[in-house]
Amino acid sequence: MHTxxxxxxxxxxxTAAVLCLALGAGTAWGTxxxxxxxxxxxxxxxxxxxxxxxxxxDAAAVEQARAALAALPQQRPADLxxxxxxxxxAPAPADTRETRVALSGGWVLRRRELDFExxxxxxxxxxxHAAERSGLDERGAVRxxxxxxxxxxxxxxxxxxxxxxxxxxxxxxxxxxx
Amino acid sequence: xxxxSGGRAACLGVDARDGTCCVVRAAHARGRVVLADxxxxxxxxxxxxxAALPVRDAVTRWVEAPFASFRKTxxxxxxxxxxxxxxxxxxxxxxxxxxxxxxxxxxxxxxxxxxxxxxxxxxxxxxxLNIDPDVxxxxxxxxxxxxxxxxxxxxxxxxxxVVAAYYPSRTVxxxxxxxxxxxxxxxxxxDTAALDRLLRARTRxxxxxxxxxxxxxxxxxxxxPGPAWAGAVWTAEHPAxxxxxxxxxxxxxxxxxxxxxxxxxxxxxxxxxxERRATRQAAGFVLAAGLILLAAAWGAGHTAxxxxxxxxxxxxxxxxxxxxxxxxxxxxxxVRLVRREVAARxxxxxxxxxxxxxxxxxxxxxxxxxxxxxxxxxxxxxLGRKTVTAEGTSPTWEGAEMLRNLVAAAGYAPRLxxxxxxxxxxxxxxxxxxxxxx
Numbered sequence: 001m002h003t004x005x006x007x008x009x010x011x012x013x014x015t016a017a018v019l020c021l022a023l024g025a026g027t028a029w030g031t032x033x034x035x036x037x038x039x040x041x042x043x044x045x046x047x048x049x050x051x052x053x054x055x056x057x058d059a060a061a062v063e064q065a066r067a068a069l070a071a072l073p074q075q076r077p078a079d080l081x082x083x084x085x086x087x088x089x090a091p092a093p094a095d096t097r098e099t100r101v102a103l104s105g106g107w108v109l110r111r112r113e114l115d116f117e118x119x120x121x122x123x124x125x126x127x128x129h130a131a132e133r134s135g136l137d138e139r140g141a142v143r144x145x146x147x148x149x150x151x152x153x154x155x156x157x158x159x160x161x162x163x164x165x166x167x168x169x170x171x172x173x174x175x176x177x178x
Numbered sequence: 179x180x181x182x183s184g185g186r187a188a189c190l191g192v193d194a195r196d197g198t199c200c201v202v203r204a205a206h207a208r209g210r211v212v213l214a215d216x217x218x219x220x221x222x223x224x225x226x227x228x229a230a231l232p233v234r235d236a237v238t239r240w241v242e243a244p245f246a247s248f249r250k251t252x253x254x255x256x257x258x259x260x261x262x263x264x265x266x267x268x269x270x271x272x273x274x275x276x277x278x279x280x281x282x283x284x285x286x287x288x289x290x291x292x293x294x295x296x297x298x299x300x301x302x303x304x305x306x307l308n309i310d311p312d313v314x315x316x317x318x319x320x321x322x323x324x325x326x327x328x329x330x331x332x333x334x335x336x337x338x339x340v341v342a343a344y345y346p347s348r349t350v351x352x353x354x355x356x357x358x359x360x361x362x363x364x365x366x367x368x369d370t371a372a373l374d375r376l377l378r379a380r381t382r383x384x385x386x387x388x389x390x391x392x393x394x395x396x397x398x399x400x401x402x403p404g405p406a407w408a409g410a411v412w413t414a415e416h417p418a419x420x421x422x423x424x425x426x427x428x429x430x431x432x433x434x435x436x437x438x439x440x441x442x443x444x445x446x447x448x449x450x451x452x453e454r455r456a457t458r459q460a461a462g463f464v465l466a467a468g469l470i471l472l473a474a475a476w477g478a479g480h481t482a483x484x485x486x487x488x489x490x491x492x493x494x495x496x497x498x499x500x501x502x503x504x505x506x507x508x509x510x511x512x513v514r515l516v517r518r519e520v521a522a523r524x525x526x527x528x529x530x531x532x533x534x535x536x537x538x539x540x541x542x543x544x545x546x547x548x549x550x551x552x553x554x555x556x557x558x559x560x561l562g563r564k565t566v567t568a569e570g571t572s573p574t575w576e577g578a579e580m581l582r583n584l585v586a587a588a589g590y591a592p593r594l595x596x597x598x599x600x601x602x603x604x605x606x607x608x609x610x611x612x613x614x615x616x
Contacts, residue, residue: 024467049492
């Protein structure tokens with residue numbers, strides 16, 4: 001038969017068990033309820049992190065380009081006047097302007113604009129082609145190339161393919177150690 | 179007030195009286211109750227044994243409570259019983275044996291009451307035979323329920339049922355209508371007049387047709403019902419072991435009519451230990467369930483918090499790296515700020531991508547070739563990274579469309595417009611593009 005102390009122990013044990021169950025059920029219910037909102041918040045945060053990843057992906061393209069340029073043996077573009085002189089059919093420009101824009105990491109954007117009063121568009125494009133090839137030799141790319149970034153042509157009446165031509169060539173140059 | 183608790187172990191029913199002892203073993207086998215004869219040697223200290231308190235040592239009362247709850251009725255049973263008992267309730271043990279509803283929905287319970295002295299005397303008599311029963315059942319109810327079990331009511335049976343157990347010294351009868359127990363009594367063996375009188379007292383009416391179930395060692399030769407009670411007679415198989423069977427089955431498969439008058443201070447120590455163990459085991463399960471719930475809740479919460487903290491850490495690290503300085507803004511604001519910073523930087527550093535972008539030279543050369551092939555006369559042509567414009571004349575509209583297709587293939591979105599017709603019948607056109615998507 002149960003003695004008083006055994007009954008007391010049983011009662012204590014049951015009380016502890018029921019309290020534990022109630023606490024566990026309450027905590028589980030609270031957690032279950034909070035998990036719903038937490039899951040939604042986690043979803044939002046994952047989406048925000050994915051947005052940052054997408055931004056990082058776009059930014060990485062610039063870094064890759066900078067790294068590729070930095071890896072070239074020479075970081076100065078070819079002399080454009082020398083290129084023009086080497087191309088025998090290239091017309092002489094009536095006007096030449098160059099601007100420089102400082103970029104990060106010691107790089108500079110060189111922008112050369114050439115105006116031709118009366119030239120064949122094909123000859124001017126031939127000059128641009130030579131300028132773009134000036135960064136290459138038989139081993140491949142050795143220096144930053146000139147790139148044609150703008151062409152404006154005003155045709156002369158009755159002379160197809162000839163007229164006033166303006167072109168813009170851009171190249172990057174590393175002027176100094178950053 | 180204690181009912182029988184169930185159990186999977188085999189049970190022994192012992193019918194010990196008049197110097198004889200009948201033992202039956204009941205056990206579960208494949209979902210059925212299997213009975214077997216046994217001897218007193220089977221009644222070991224470990225065995226689960228049920229014995230009976232004779233009918234003469236207990237009284238039964240149908241008690242109606244003024245409310246519907248059976249639980250509450252059980253709780254107040256002593257108060258409900260106190261009025262109708264011939265002895266003080268403090269000297270008695272009581273048990274509820276059956277439940278039903280009255281016509282007005284109140285709870286009605288069948289109470290079995292026995293004096294402690296009678297219970298002790300029966301236990302002493304059993305101990306003298308080395309029998310220490312776990313359960314002290316009530317003989318009258320045991321006979322009644324076993325009668326229902328072995329001879330269920332049939333549609334053509336009389337309403338009144340009498341389960342009579344014939345012993346050498348007396349006859350015990352349990353009386354009821356259909357399945358409802360009315361009461362039990364004992365009469366001297368062979369005294370049909372006493373039997374008749376006691377039966378009238380239980381049925382409270384004139385004699386009527388009854389189903390007479392004969393059991394006990396003297397079932398074959400015992401006196402039948404008087405002519406007034408004659409209806410149908412059915413003799414149980416192995417009638418001498420009927421009560422022992424009833425006790426074993428009732429202990430093995432306790433139902434609402436199960437009774438244990440050995441309760442409270444008189445409860446069997448082994449039974450008390452079993453019950454205590456079961457109680458503590460149940461409490462242990464409850465405790466374990468609580469702990470599992472707590473651990474699961476804590477684990478789930480911790481996992482979710484850690485996942486969120488790691489996301490926050492990764493987000494901050496990436497935002498700081500992209501912006502180039504520690505970003506104080508949070509979440510969507512931080513994304514907007516970083517996007518703005520990166521866009522501004524990308525605009526500043528766009529020239530770094532220029533050497534790797536497709537050359538305008540290809541488009542310019544192709545445009546010059548197309549113009550020559552289609553006979554176009556270009557007045558004005560502007561090629562840029564973002565826009566292309568062209569004005570000129572063509573011998574046919576298809577020639578202008580060739581130029582438009584060329585520009586479209588380079589990734590621009592050109593619009594070709596037809597200008598006013600000229601005197602020389604050439605088609606004048608203007609080509610413009612929207613800003614290049616880059």
